[in-house]
Every structure is written in structure tokens, then in C-alpha cells.
Amino acid sequence: MNRFLPDVLIHTTEMMKNKHVAVIGGGIAGMEAASVLARQGLKVTLVEKQKATGGKLNDWHHLFPDFSSPGVVVENLDKKTVRAGVNVVCHTEISHIERNNGRFELSDQRDVKIFADAVIVASGFHVFDATLKEEYGYGLFSNVITSVDFERRMKKHGKLLTLQGTEPRRVAIIHCVGSRDAKVGNIYCSKVCCITGIKQAIEINKMLPECEVFCFYMDLRLYGSKFDSLYLEAQKRHKIQFIRGRLSEAAERPDKSLQLKAEDTLQGRPLRMNVDLVILLVGMEPALSNSSLMRNNQMKPDENGFFRSVNMHEARNVGTQEGIFMAGTAICPMAVNETLENARSAALEVMNFLRTDKNHGGF
Amino acid sequence: MEDFSFLNPGSRQIDFDNFDDRLLLYVLEYEPSFVTCISCGGCTATCSAGNLTNFNVRKIGLWLRRGETEKLSQEIEKCMFCGKCTLVCPRDINIRNVILLIKKRISELKTENQPV
Amino acid sequence: METKTKTRWSEHNKEIADDHFFYLRSCIRQNFNPAAEKIFLSILQKNLGKDIYDDPRHTTCTGIGYHADIVPFETLQTVIARQFSLMAEKGYKNCAVSCITSFGCYNEVLATWKQFPDEMAKAGENLRKATGREFEMPENLSHSCDIIYKFRKEIARQARYRLVHRETGEPLKIVDHIGCHYAKIFPEKSVGGSEYSRVLTGMIEAWGGESVDYPERRHCCGFGFRHYLIKNNRSYSISNSRKKFVSMEPYRPDAILTNCPGCNMFMDRWQYTLAQIEGKTYGGGTNGIPVLSHEELAGLVLGYDPWKDLGLQMHQVDVEPLLQKIGIVYDPAQKFAGVNGKYINEPLFTGCFNPHN
Numbered sequence: 051m052n053r054f055l056p057d058v059l060i061h062t063t064e065m066m067k068n069k070h071v072a073v074i075g076g077g078i079a080g081m082e083a084a085s086v087l088a089r090q091g092l093k094v095t096l097v098e099k100q101k102a103t104g105g106k107l108n109d110w111h112h113l114f115p116d117f118s119s120p121g122v123v124v125e126n127l128d129k130k131t132v133r134a135g136v137n138v139v140c141h142t143e144i145s146h147i148e149r150n151n152g153r154f155e156l157s158d159q160r161d162v163k164i165f166a167d168a169v170i171v172a173s174g175f176h177v178f179d180a181t182l183k184e185e186y187g188y189g190l191f192s193n194v195i196t197s198v199d200f201e202r203r204m205k206k207h208g209k210l211l212t213l214q215g216t217e218p219r220r221v222a223i224i225h226c227v228g229s230r231d232a233k234v235g236n237i238y239c240s241k242v243c244c245i246t247g248i249k250q251a252i253e254i255n256k257m258l259p260e261c262e263v264f265c266f267y268m269d270l271r272l273y274g275s276k277f278d279s280l281y282l283e284a285q286k287r288h289k290i291q292f293i294r295g296r297l298s299e300a301a302e303r304p305d306k307s308l309q310l311k312a313e314d315t316l317q318g319r320p321l322r323m324n325v326d327l328v329i330l331l332v333g334m335e336p337a338l339s340n341s342s343l344m345r346n347n348q349m350k351p352d353e354n355g356f357f358r359s360v361n362m363h364e365a366r367n368v369g370t371q372e373g374i375f376m377a378g379t380a381i382c383p384m385a386v387n388e389t390l391e392n393a394r395s396a397a398l399e400v401m402n403f404l405r406t407d408k409n410h411g412g413f
Numbered sequence: 414m415e416d417f418s419f420l421n422p423g424s425r426q427i428d429f430d431n432f433d434d435r436l437l438l439y440v441l442e443y444e445p446s447f448v449t450c451i452s453c454g455g456c457t458a459t460c461s462a463g464n465l466t467n468f469n470v471r472k473i474g475l476w477l478r479r480g481e482t483e484k485l486s487q488e489i490e491k492c493m494f495c496g497k498c499t500l501v502c503p504r505d506i507n508i509r510n511v512i513l514l515i516k517k518r519i520s521e522l523k524t525e526n527q528p529v
Numbered sequence: 530m531e532t533k534t535k536t537r538w539s540e541h542n543k544e545i546a547d548d549h550f551f552y553l554r555s556c557i558r559q560n561f562n563p564a565a566e567k568i569f570l571s572i573l574q575k576n577l578g579k580d581i582y583d584d585p586r587h588t589t590c591t592g593i594g595y596h597a598d599i600v601p602f603e604t605l606q607t608v609i610a611r612q613f614s615l616m617a618e619k620g621y622k623n624c625a626v627s628c629i630t631s632f633g634c635y636n637e638v639l640a641t642w643k644q645f646p647d648e649m650a651k652a653g654e655n656l657r658k659a660t661g662r663e664f665e666m667p668e669n670l671s672h673s674c675d676i677i678y679k680f681r682k683e684i685a686r687q688a689r690y691r692l693v694h695r696e697t698g699e700p701l702k703i704v705d706h707i708g709c710h711y712a713k714i715f716p717e718k719s720v721g722g723s724e725y726s727r728v729l730t731g732m733i734e735a736w737g738g739e740s741v742d743y744p745e746r747r748h749c750c751g752f753g754f755r756h757y758l759i760k761n762n763r764s765y766s767i768s769n770s771r772k773k774f775v776s777m778e779p780y781r782p783d784a785i786l787t788n789c790p791g792c793n794m795f796m797d798r799w800q801y802t803l804a805q806i807e808g809k810t811y812g813g814g815t816n817g818i819p820v821l822s823h824e825e826l827a828g829l830v831l832g833y834d835p836w837k838d839l840g841l842q843m844h845q846v847d848v849e850p851l852l853q854k855i856g857i858v859y860d861p862a863q864k865f866a867g868v869n870g871k872y873i874n875e876p877l878f879t880g881c882f883n884p885h886n
Contacts, residue, residue, distance in 0.1 A: 182537060316471075319426070319427050
């Protein structure tokens with residue numbers, strides 16, 4: 051036993067070993083929160099609906115703003131969870147959380163039941179379904195793709211071609227698809243799309259130096275410390291062109307290229323442009339499982355449908371049901387580095403909660 | 414053929430695929446910093462010439478990007494070349510030089526376009 | 530007005546009444562293409578066995594005057610209240626509206642009355658003062674294209690012709706043009722919303738044709754009320770039409786299908802004007818692209834006579850090339866013969882160019 055620790059902490063450390071925390075969602079938030087808790091000596095079960103952990107990052111090609119590999123992030127997190135002794139359960143989608151006698155009972159549609167003293171919901175986000183913006187023609191015109199399709203294509207093929215198999219000579223990247231759009235019921239900003247668009251624009255320019263790339267934006271929201279320098283680099287070194295105007299419609303032409311209409315709002319005039327490929331920067335929506343996860347407890351959605359925190363400044367990870375915490379994009383859209391920080395803070399909130407849990411003799 | 418004057422005035426739409434980019438390419442060649450302009454309007458706000466007239470430096474940049482050579486050749490005459498716009502630019506663009514280049518190139522184009 | 534959605538508009542369905550319609554005619558179409566409205570009545574009554582009442586007392590909705598800032602909104606509301614009063618008097622509850630401008634006006638007035646009940650009370654008072662009438666709200670308001678769409682499969686079962694090229698067996702390529710006021714103001718009152726409205730493509734496909742999506746499909750035909758009414762503004766009107774023709778030209782469509790009297794008129798006549806200005810047509814050759822309304826197309830596939838029943842001689846662009854492609858049996862000599870064999874006069878030339886020049 052560590053002789054530098056005060057007695058009371060030694061006592062609680064012993065007590066915490068018997069606590070069990072269930073983490074719902076094996077994306078990066080869930081993995082980080084689970085491994086932090088397990089390293090602190092708690093029993094942790096991480097439940098993932100897919101066959102493997104890693105979540106959406108498994109599909110991403112490069113991360114902004116440094117073009118690093120999401121695969122490495124997932125790999126490191128995998129190692130951390132294994133080393134910390136997290137019990138990882140895959141192929142299991144939790145749909146109910148109920149509190150009975152001070153403990154939580156988690157169940158899926160089949161007969162899996164998990165009991166826990168505290169729960170972290172790290173169920174992530176749902177990618178906006180771009181077919182809802184019918185005027186953009188996603189799902190109808192094969193040369194209209196989403197930023198997620200771009201990542202998947204780049205990861206799988208390492209190149210970007212049009213449907214006809216040619217290298218695009220002009221690409222338009224459309225910001226705010228499914229975000230800041232009352233028409234699809236999402237009035238919030240998804241925050242990461244602007245920088246994703248700039249990252250993808252630079253990648254296209256690096257691959258196809260002859261290809262013109264245009265970003266159609268409403269506002270460029272580059273909040274991160276390294277993001278604005280990437281914007282500057284996009285203008286300076288990669289000749290990415292930025293047009294302030296929201297796409298009003300995309301229509302396919304006989305040669306499968308696309309006719310775009312937007313307003314060049316700075317000029318105050320409508321603009322028409324033909325491009326070979328359109329990339330829609332799709333936003334983040336609340337995960338589809340949110341409503342069922344809230345059904346049998348006191349968890350509540352916020353005005354955007356994400357999990358409501360009891361206090362967005364001081365207790366962002368604390369849910370409206372005592373004992374249930376949130377980590378990562380279950381709370382709101384966030385980037386990879388923020389998600390990991392947020393997950394660690396969720397783990398800390400869980401530790402504090404279990405230490406002071408009256409039913410179990412805390413202080 | 415009968416023209417009912419029904420095709421005038423022409424469309425206000427910016428026809429992006431068919432604009433005259435000679436001026437823009439020239440400016441970018443000799444003053445590459447122009448590419449980083451974000452149309453913040455700092456230049457227009459500080460401009461001495463624009464204080465009392467409708468001269469708008471920000472719009473000079475916009476028109477340049479869309480090949481509005483005709484509008485530019487008139488507008489550019491209003492600049493007094495004081496250089497205040499260059500002093501305030503957050504992207505550190507030499508706007509004064511941009512305007513000088515536009516002026517220079519427009520007079521060149523006028524000569525080039527003249528029938529021999 | 531609820532336009533916020535988490536579902537796809539193209540999957541949107543509206544309620545379309547099944548029977549017992551009160552017909553509300555278009556003012557302009559009775560001059561341009563009167564047979565289109567006559568054939569709608571025949572199709573409903575004879576082919577589909579439906580009850581539809583055509584009241585000689587009903588008037589224009591005043592929509593064109595309203596959109597041209599000549600008729601005030603209060604007048605529009607009162608005139609529409611009168612139509613509803615006539616309908617109630619005859620015991621009908623379902624409106625069948627012939628015109629897209631009217632359809633937009635009826636929906637606008639109904640939406641206004643729902644949102645501002647005071648306006649409805651005022652319209653009721655104005656109607657009472659002017660005519661001594663009372664009115665009732667309709668239970669269902671459908672455009673005639675909604676009704677044809679609803680019964681498109683029944684029409685296909687009874688059809689004598691299919692929209693297939695008789696020689697090649699290929700489906701005919703038809704571009705649709707939806708009148709702006711059908712779905713752009715109240716998408717929830719349409720079949721399939723405004724981006725990918727199914728109301729005309731559903732007919733084209735049910736009757737064997739191929740509907741063609743073209744980039745300027747959603748663009749206005751150029752009608753635009755004030756734009757064509759005032760000669761100095763007509764360039765706006767025709768430039769908009771031209772934009773559509775330029776966009777559809779590469780697809781070489783066999784016909785244009787519209788659901789609006791105004792669109793039908795302008796897409797037909799402006800082809801001639803553009804040919805005179807530019808020296809070319811957008812359909813190849815000297816004729817242009819035939820323009821039909823949904824009633825006219827339904828009448829054609831059902832085997833009605835193109836001249837005596839459908840009055841297609843009233844079109845500027847000749848429909849004969851389309852009739853030949855479908856294999857419709859018709860007598861060219863009867864084109865201007867009139868219903869009772871009485872010569873109805875004919876223009877100097879039809880199509881886009883004067884062959885005598």
C-alpha cells in the first residue's frame with residue numbers, strides 16, 4: 051500500500067475496486083473513458099454494437115488539422131483498454147437503462163443484462179442523412195457525395211474519381227449540410243465540418259493539383275487553435291477558392307457533371323457553376339439510439355436532441371439521471387481531441403460520484 | 414430574323430464558366446498575397462477616398478475575382494493611393510499594389526484589344 | 530405553414546378526394562386551350578365514372594390580377610369565398626382546380642384564414658354585403674393534375690395508346706414542368722414536394738413514357754405575371770423560358786408536359802418567339818418541342834381525337850410529330866375542320882418558322 055496516500059484515500063481506493071461501471075459505445079469516447087476508469091482500479095465493461103471498437107473513426111482516412119491517421123488513434127486506444135483490463139463486449143446494442151435499488155440494469159433487445167453502479171453513455175452521433183436535402187441530389191446523382199463518402203473512398207482506394215472514372219477537374223465542397231438548417235430541424239452548428247472541408251480541399255489539391263476546388267460557405271467557423279492556419283494554407287498554397295453563399299440546388303447535366311446554383315453573397319448576385327464532383331459536408335445529429343436510452347430513466351434530451359447535461363459549464367458530463375454520465379459526441383458535436391478530453395473528464399465525474407455514493411459507504 | 418429586344422437586359426447571373434480572368438491572373442502573378450483576402454472590409458472602412466464617395470475597396474477585390482473588368486476600370490479611378498488599406502489588412506495583403514496592378518493591366522488590355 | 534421536415538418531400542403524399550368534385554376553371558385557358566378543360570370533364574365523367582359539377586356561375590379567381598398588383602388581397606378572398614359559396618349551395622365539398630395560379634391562390638387564402646381568422650370573418654362580411662351569400666370551407670382542395678395522378682393507373686388500363694415510340698419500341702422521353710405555385714408555396718399541398726414532384730412523372734411512367742430530369746427543371750417557365758403583362762418586362766419572361774429550353778435541349782425530349790395553363794401557353798408560344806429571335810429551335814428542325822397539359826396527354830393516351838376532342842390545333846408548336854411517334858391515328862385534313870365540320874380558320878403558319886418566307 052502506498053505510504054504517501056492519506057488513510058481515507060487508501061480506504062476509498064479499496065472500496066472502488068468493487069464498483070462496476072458500464073460504458074455504452076465503443077467509439078473513441080467510450081474507449082478513453084473506460085480505460086481511464088479501469089486504470090484507476092474500477093471494474094469496467096465497454097459495450098459496443100458493432101463487431102469491433104473504434105466507432106466512426108474506423109471509416110475516416112485522415113484527421114484534421116494535422117492529416118494524422120485515425121487508425122493510430124484507435125489502435126492506441128485499443129491497447130490502452132486491453133492493458134487496463136476493460137471487459138469489452140461487442141455485437142451488443144444496449145437499448146434500456148433502468149435504475150433498481152441504487153444500481154443500473156442495462157439490457158439489449160435479446161437477453162443480455164449488465165448491472166452497474168454507474169453508467170457512461172458514449173453513444174456518439176449519427177451522420178446527417180443527406181438525402182433529406184433533396185435539392186442537393188444526394189442519392190440521385192452519383193457525383194454528389196458526402197464528406198463521409200470522401201473519407202471512405204480515400205481510405206479504400208486512395209484516390210478520388212467521378213462516377214465515369216475520370217479525375218475531377220473542378221470540385222465543390224458544400225458547408226453546413228444538415229447543420230444550421232431549420233428546414234431539416236437542426237439549428238445548431240456541427241462545428242467540425244468547416245475544418246473537415248478545408249482539410250479535404252487540401253487533400254484534393256495535393257492529389258490533383260490541376261483540379262479547382264471551391265468551398266461554398268455561410269460562415270467559416272474555424273474555432274481550433276490550428277484551424278485558421280490551415281485556412282490560410284488552403285488559400286495560399288492550395289489555391290482553394292471560398293465563395294460565401296449557400297448552395298440552393300444541384301442538378302445533373304447530360305455528361306453527369308453538376309450544375310450548381312448559389313448566391314455569391316459578397317457580390318450580391320446569383321452564381322451558376324458546373325462542377326465534376328460535389329462533396330456535402332454532412333453534420334452531426336443525435337444518435338438514433340438516444341430516445342430508447344432515455345426511455346426508462348430520468349435522462350433528458352437538450353434542445354438539439356443530444357443528452358442534456360445538468361450544467362453545461364460545470365457539469366457537462368453529468369446527465370439528468372443521477373449516476374448516468376455522458377462522454378463525447380453524445381453531448382454535442384466535437385472533434386477527436388475534444389472528445390478524448392471530454393471522456394477523461396467524464397471518467398473523473400464517475401470517480402467522484404462513486405466515492406460520494408451514500409448507499410455504498412463513501413464519504 | 415426578328416429581334417424584339419426580348420433578350421435585353423441580359424441575365425444578372427454570374428456565369429462562372431465564362432468569365433474573363435486575365436486581370437485576376439495578372440494580379441495574382443505579381444501580388445500573390447491577394448489570394449488570402451477574406452472580404453472583411455477593413456480596407457473599405459479605413460479608406461480616405463471611400464469616406465465621401467461610394468468607392469469600395471472590398472468590392473474591387475470581389476470584382477477582380479469575378480472578372481468584372483469594365484466596372485473595375487471605372488471604379489479604380491477613385492483611388493488616391495494613400496495606402497491606408499494596406500496598413501489595416503489582417504491578411505497583410507498589399508492592396509495598394511493590387512490596385513496599381515489592376516490599373517496597369519487595364520491600360521495594357523485596352524491597347525491590346527485595339528484593332529491594329 | 531409547416532415546412533420543417535425530417536422526411537423526404539419526394540415521398541410526401543397529399544389527400545386527394547375520390548369523387549364528387551366542384552370544378553373551378555382557369556380564366557386564361559378557356560381562351561388558349563379550351564378543350565383541355567372540356568376533356569378533363571369527359572375523362573372524369575365518361576372514363577372514370579366520377580361526379581364533377583361545372584357551375585356556369587363561377588368566375589375567375591382574379592389570381593393574375595392579384596399577382597400583378599391590380600386586384601387587392603381582400604377582393605381575392607371575397608371572390609374565392611363566393612366560389613366556395615356556390616360549391617356549398619350545390620352540395621359539394623371537394624374542389625377540383627384547373628389552374629395552378631388559382632390553386633396557389635386558394636391555398637394561400639385557406640392558409641390565411643387558418644392563421645388569421647379575422648381575415649376570414651372580413652371576407653365573409655364582404656361576401657354578405659356584396660351578394661347576400663354565406664360560404665363554407667371545402668373539405669378537400671385538389672388540382673386537376675392531382676386527380677389525374679390519383680387515377681393514372683385506371684387511365685393506363687383504359688388507354689388505347691402508350692407513350693412508346695411505335696417503331697423503335699423505346700419509351701418516349703418527356704420532360705415535365707411543374708407550375709411554380711403548385712408546390713413551391715405550399716409543398717405540403719403537393720404530391721412529392723417541389724424538388725422532385727411526382728405528380729407529372731407519375732403519369733408519364735404509368736403511361737409507358739420515360740421522364741427526363743434536366744438541370745433547370747424547377748426553374749420558372751417565365752410566365753411571371755407582371756413580366757409578360759408589360760411589354761418592357763417581357764425580356765425577363767422570355768429569358769427564363771430560354772434558360773429552360775437550353776437546359777432540356779441536350780436530352781432531345783419528345784414532349785414537354787406541364788400542369789399549368791400559363792406554363793403551357795408560354796412554353797409553347799415563346800418557342801416561336803425565340804426561334805424568330807435566334808433563328809433556331811430547341812427541338813431540332815423547324816417545329817420545336819410539343820407542349821401538352823396533363824389533361825391533353827391523358828386524352829391522347831385514352832384515344833380522344835387530337836383536333837375535335839383535344840383542340841391541339843390551338844398549339845403553336847405542331848403536335849403531329851408526337852402523334853406520329855405514338856402511332857395515334859388522326860386525319861391531318863380535319864385539323865381546322867371544327868367539331869361540326871365547320872372551318873374554324875387557320876393561322877398563316879404553325880410551328881416556329883414561316884415556311885413561305
